[in-house]
Amino acid sequence: MLISPLSRTKRNSNSKNPMQHLLSIEELNAEKLNALIDLAVDLKATRGNHPELPLSGQTWAMIFTKSSTRTRVSFEVGVRELGGSIMFLSSNDIQLGRGEPIKDTARVLGRMVHGCIIRTFDQQDVIDFSNYGNIPTINALTDAEHPCQILADLLTVKEKLGTWEGKKCVFIGDGDNNMSRSWIWAAKYLGFELVIASPETCLPPSDFMEKVNTPNVSLTTDPVEAIKGADVINTDVWLSMGQEGQKEKEALFGPYQVNEDILKNTAEGHIVLHCLPAYREKEITEQILELHADTIFQQAENRLHAQKAVLATIAR
Ligand code: CP
Ligand code: NVA
Numbered sequence: 001m002l003i004s005p006l007s008r009t010k011r012n013s014n015s016k017n018p019m020q021h022l023l024s025i026e027e028l029n030a031e032k033l034n035a036l037i038d039l040a041v042d043l044k045a046t047r048g049n050h051p052e053l054p055l056s057g058q059t060w061a062m063i064f065t066k067s068s069t070r071t072r073v074s075f076e077v078g079v080r081e082l083g084g085s086i087m088f089l090s091s092n093d094i095q096l097g098r099g100e101p102i103k104d105t106a107r108v109l110g111r112m113v114h115g116c117i118i119r120t121f122d123q124q125d126v127i128d129f130s131n132y133g134n135i136p137t138i139n140a141l142t143d144a145e146h147p148c149q150i151l152a153d154l155l156t157v158k159e160k161l162g163t164w165e166g167k168k169c170v171f172i173g174d175g176d177n178n179m180s181r182s183w184i185w186a187a188k189y190l191g192f193e194l195v196i197a198s199p200e201t202c203l204p205p206s207d208f209m210e211k212v213n214t215p216n217v218s219l220t221t222d223p224v225e226a227i228k229g230a231d232v233i234n235t236d237v238w239l240s241m242g243q244e245g246q247k248e249k250e251a252l253f254g255p256y257q258v259n260e261d262i263l264k265n266t267a268e269g270h271i272v273l274h275c276l277p278a279y280r281e282k283e284i285t286e287q288i289l290e291l292h293a294d295t296i297f298q299q300a301e302n303r304l305h306a307q308k309a310v311l312a313t314i315a316r
Contacts, residue, residue, distance in 0.1 A: 012313050012314070019032060019313050019314050020130075020136060020314060021130045021136055021137040021138065021314060022137075022138045022139060022147055022148070022310045022314065023123075023126050023127060023130060023137065023138075023139045023145075023147070024123070024139060024144070024145040024147055024182070024185070025145060025147045025150050025182045025185035025186050025189075026145065026185045028147075028185070028189060029189055030189045030190055030191075033151075033154070033186065033189055033190060034190075035313070036151055036306065036309045036310060036313060037151065037154055037155055037158060037306075037309070039309035039312060039313065040151065040155050040302070040305045040306045040308070040309040041155070041158075041305075043305050043308045043309055043312070044155075044302075044305040047081070047305070048081075050081070050082070053082055053083025053084075054082055054083065054311070054312045054315045055079055055082040055083045055084030055114070055311060055312075055315055056082075056083035056084070057083070057084075058083070058084040058085075058113075058114035058115065058315065059084065059085050059086070059087065059112075059113045059114060060075075060079050060084055060085075060086045060087075060113060060114060060115040060116065060117065060311075061086070061087050061089055061109055061113045061115075061116045061117070062075060062076075062086060062087070062088045062089060062116070062117045062118075062119075062140070063089045063091060063094070063096065063105070063116065063117075063118045063119070063120070064088070064089075064090060064091065064118075064119040064120075064140070065091040065096075065097075065119065065120045065121065066119050066120065066121070066141065066241045066242070067241065068119055068140070068141075069276075069277070070276060070300050070303050071119060071140045071141060071148065071149075071303065072088065074303040074304040074307055075117050075138075075140065075307055076088065077304055078304050078307045078308040078311060079311060081308065082308055082311055082312060082315075084114070084311075087113075091120075102125045102128050102129055102132075103128050103129075103131075103132040104132075105129070106128065106129040106130075106131075106132035106133035107132050107133065109133055109135070110132065110133035110134045110135045113135065114135060114136070114315070114316070115135050115136040115137070115138070115311070115314070115315065116129060116133060116135060116136075116137050116138070117137075117138040117140045118137065118138070118139065118140055119140040119141045119142075120141075120142055121142060121143050121242060122142065122143065123139070123142045123143065123144035123145065125142070126139045126142060135316075136314040136315060136316060138307075138310060138311075138314070141178060142178060143177075143178060143240070143242065144178060144181060145178050145181055145182045145185075146178040146179050146182050146275070147182055148303060148306060148307050148310065149179065149182070149275045149303070150179075150182040150183060150185075150186050151306035151307070151309070151310065152299055152300075152302035152303045152305075152306040152307075153183070153234065153273055153275070153299060153302075154186060154190075154306075155302045155305065155306050156271075156273065156295065156298055156299040156302050157169075157232055157271070157273075159298065159302075160271050160295055160298075161231060161232070161269070161271065164190055164192040164232075165190075165191070165192060166192070167192050167193070167231040167232055168192075168193045168195070168229055168230045168231050168232070168267065169183070169187065169192055169193065169194045169195070169230070169231065169232040169234065170194070170195045170196075170197060170226050170227055170230040170232065170233050170234065171183050171194065171195070171196050171197070171234045171235070171236075172197045172198070172223055172226065172227065172233060172234070172235050172256050172258060172262075173197075173198065173235045173236050173237075173238060173253065173256055173283050174198060174202050174236065174237070174238055174239075174240065174253075175196040175197070175198030175202050175203045175204055175219065176198070176202050176203060176204045176205065176208075177236060177240045178240065179234075179236040179275055180196055180198075180204065180236070181204065181208070183234065184196070184204065184208075184212055184217050185212065187214065187216055187217050188212050188213075188214040188216070188217065191216060192216065193216050193218075194216065194217045194218075195217075195218050195219075195220060195226045195230070196217065196218070196219045196220070196226075197220050197221070197222065197223045197226035197227070197256060198219070198221065198256065199221060199252035199253065199256070200221050201249075201252065202249070202252065202253075203219045203221070204219065223255055223256050223262060224262060224265070227262055227263065227265060227266055228265045228266075229265070229266070229267050230266045230267060230270055231266075231267045231269070231270050231271070232270065232271055232273060233258060233263065233266060233270060233271070233272045233273070234272075234273040234274070235256075235258045235272075235273075235274055235283045235284055236274065236275055236283065237277070237278075237279055237282075237283060238250050238253045238256075238279075238282055238283055250282075253282070253283070256283070257281075257282070257283060257284065257285065258272060258274075258283060258284040258285070258288055259284070259285045259287070259288055260285070260287060260288060263288065271292065271295045272284075272288060272291075272292035272295060272296065273295065273296065273299055274289065274292075274296050274299070275299070276296065276299075276300055278296075
């Protein structure tokens, strides 16, 4: 008998500790990461023709206190494609924006909707929401992590290079932001080599690296050395949302721009990733972004497929 990729027994029972939420990559493991990527591959292949709709009859909410193009659109489309309906709640429009605590917001929404997707600043807010709301909760980006993006990135690496095993991945830019931290956790669990190349003051702090405690992630301030032989070169904005105006920080990143020069000593067949939005002539040149646009916009599309895998896995 054929088992649908969306069947509940298949999608979330291969672990003693099934996924209830997606709050971070940190809380996952190799088994869960691989299961999500495999399901994303299935869902991408069966888009428009899914044998089951696991969100049928459900309403999901999105609470965003930061801007978004990709995350918002991919979740709105993804929930609908899995049979559910979705409401977007800008924090300015709900009482959260006037100071109502997240734990009260969670206890109200938890009695009305079937799941919630949150983009905000403080990681503790998504943790609190998941605890108080008692409904599946997804981190759609906090200052600490961007787990949905990393799932899409991994799917893109798999599609473009076949595997991440044995590949040298480099994250160049702000080594201590949500993207770099999520990539570090992914490298720990999946075992690929990851080099973080960043100005000294933007490297992940030692207490974080001690917590990760893995030999396959290294830190350097030397972008040229870092990129030598790299298969995957990944960058992100120099100033994340909430850091606008930090000109002194931005001024540190000149040598970390992804440009034609720095890519000279990469591995043959290397790919360039950018989670977007991209700031041309800052973290990446127009020339390199357009040269790798096929990969970068495939990466953006993969947000949809990866997040549908998350939704299908954690939906109750
Ligand atoms: N990469 C990403 O999360 O894009 P948005 O901010 O547009 O959602
Ligand atoms: N590090 C970036 C990611 C944007 C998708 C930010 O937080 O703004």
